[in-house]
Every structure is written in structure tokens, then in C-alpha cells.
Amino acid sequence: MLYGWHPVSEALGNERRGLRRLLASENALLRLQETFGETLRITPEVVRPSEIGRLLGADAVHQGLYLEADPLPAPELDAMPADALLLALDQITDPHNVGAIVRTAAAFGVTGILTTVRHAPGATGVLAKSASGGLEHVPFITVRNLAEALITLGERGFTRIGLDSDAEVELGALEPRRPLVIVLGAEGKGLRERTRSCCDTLAKIPFSGAIRSLNVSNAAAITLYALGREPVSKAP
Incomplete structure (x- = not known):
């Protein structure tokens, strides 16, 4: 469970990271599209920022982005x-x-x-x-x-x-x-x-x-x- 611009955008750009669900506010989605183009590795659900806030709690600085993803593979x-x-x-x-x-x-x-x-x-x-x-x-x-x-x-x-x-x-x-x-x-x-x-x-x-x-x-x-x-x- 990742949230915030840097954690989510870096995960979206990491081909080794399996993606499950992406929630994004309208403004955050525009920023993602400016960074990655129109095609993301996962189709986002556009939501109000308050919906992400309800998932994470009032103290989480999520910047309009919430991502559910698979753990990264660990080397031996x-x-x-x-x-x-x-x-x-x-x-x-x-x-x-x-x-x-x-x-x-x-x-x-x-x-x-x-x-x-x-x-x-x-x-x-x-x-x-x-x-x-x-x-x-x-x-x-x-x-x-x-x-x-x-x-x-x-x-x-x-x-x-x-x-x-x-x-x-x-x-x-x-x-x-x-x-x-x-x-x-x-x-x-x-x-x-x-x-x-x-x-x-x-x-x-x-x-x-x-x-x-x-x-x-x-x-x-x-x-x-x-x-x-x-x-x-x-x-x-």
C-alpha cells in the first residue's frame, strides 16, 4: 500500500513492481499523464482526495495518489x-x-x-x-x-x-x-x-x-x- 507522489510515481515506473489498484484525484492523474504520457501500466480509478483520505487516515499526506501493489522480489x-x-x-x-x-x-x-x-x-x-x-x-x-x-x-x-x-x-x-x-x-x-x-x-x-x-x-x-x-x- 503506497501513497504520495514519489512512492507511487516511482512504483509506476518500475517494471518489476506488480500493480493491483491505483486511485488518483483528477489533479494527480494529470500530473501522472504529464510524466508518463497517456498510457499508464494500470488503469486508474479517478476519485476525490477525500476518498483516499478515508482509506489512509487524516494524517496521511497522499497528494491524491494511492496504489496497491505487490511486494518487490528480494535478492538472495x-x-x-x-x-x-x-x-x-x-x-x-x-x-x-x-x-x-x-x-x-x-x-x-x-x-x-x-x-x-x-x-x-x-x-x-x-x-x-x-x-x-x-x-x-x-x-x-x-x-x-x-x-x-x-x-x-x-x-x-x-x-x-x-x-x-x-x-x-x-x-x-x-x-x-x-x-x-x-x-x-x-x-x-x-x-x-x-x-x-x-x-x-x-x-x-x-x-x-x-x-x-x-x-x-x-x-x-x-x-x-x-x-x-x-x-x-x-x-x-
Whole structure:
């Protein structure tokens, strides 16, 4: 269930996204036609904005667009390319934060986002709106056990770097090699002990001001800028 201009228009332009039902206000439909031409991949139902509001609730900023769609296919861990850049989310449950991380991941060319079946928000609704279309460009890879997935990635040559405010190493001191997975923990709790033990290196963002912590989505952006600079093959 997607709503809002960016999530819906990006989904309409993504051939891998199966479409089921599209509701659009007259103004939103005109905007879609200006973007995609007269032929859309799905025939829209023209409705009043209030009808979409009743489906989503008063707080949803839907911009006259509502789309019911199939989930995107998820790649397998063993199908990751040699220069893969992954994010792993350790029990980050706020859909606004995860959506913002997805948007940042799309901007930095992240290959995929690793999440767990439990303690993770669904890739729809509020998350999709916060991702501003990023869901169509960064696939989710859902696993049952994050620690086991990190162990598997390590066995397949991934460098595993966990973000930890108590780490001794600063991000700028690292020379990351790909394939690479960056592990982010929930605000407040941080990385769980089991997750920490599965990382090759723990690193921190160096702060110079009075505030010593950031929203996890902001921390993700800084970390991707610092560590995702350019693909470098892992040394044999």
C-alpha cells in the first residue's frame, strides 16, 4: 500500500513492481499523464482526495495518489555482486527512520538493505512515504536471524563494519573494501551484543560539538558518505 507522489510515481515506473489498484484525484492523474504520457501500466480509478483520505487516515499526506501493489522480489544473499554495499538494520523499528535510511541508501547506490522478519517495519505505507521513492531502487533482504546472516556474509568475503558510539576507531580512519556491509543499531539501544560480535570492526562518528548523538537516519547518511566512497575489491 503506497501513497504520495514519489512512492507511487516511482512504483509506476518500475517494471518489476506488480500493480493491483491505483486511485488518483483528477489533479494527480494529470500530473501522472504529464510524466508518463497517456498510457499508464494500470488503469486508474479517478476519485476525490477525500476518498483516499478515508482509506489512509487524516494524517496521511497522499497528494491524491494511492496504489496497491505487490511486494518487490528480494535478492538472495548468495546473489550479491563482488562490489556489493549493504546496510544491515539491527531492530530499527520506526518506519520514519527506516524510510529515511532507504532514501539515503538509494542516493548512495546501496545494493540492498538487510532486515529481520521480526522487529522491523513493513516496506509499505509510512515507510514508503518517508523513503520518497527509494523503495523501488534499494531492495530489502529479509532474514530470520541477523547474526547468522552476518556470519554468512563474512564467510563470503564481506567486510562487516558496525556503527557504535563507544568504539575506539573513527570512521575516517577506515579504508573500507567491498563487498561491504554496514551494520546500524536502534537509537538508544545501539547494536545488540550478538550483532557486535559478528562485526569485523566497530567504528564511531567523531563529534566535536555539544551533542554527541544523531538520529539513526542521519548517522546512516554520514556513515555511507564516509565508507561508501567507491568500490574497492577485497584483498585476497
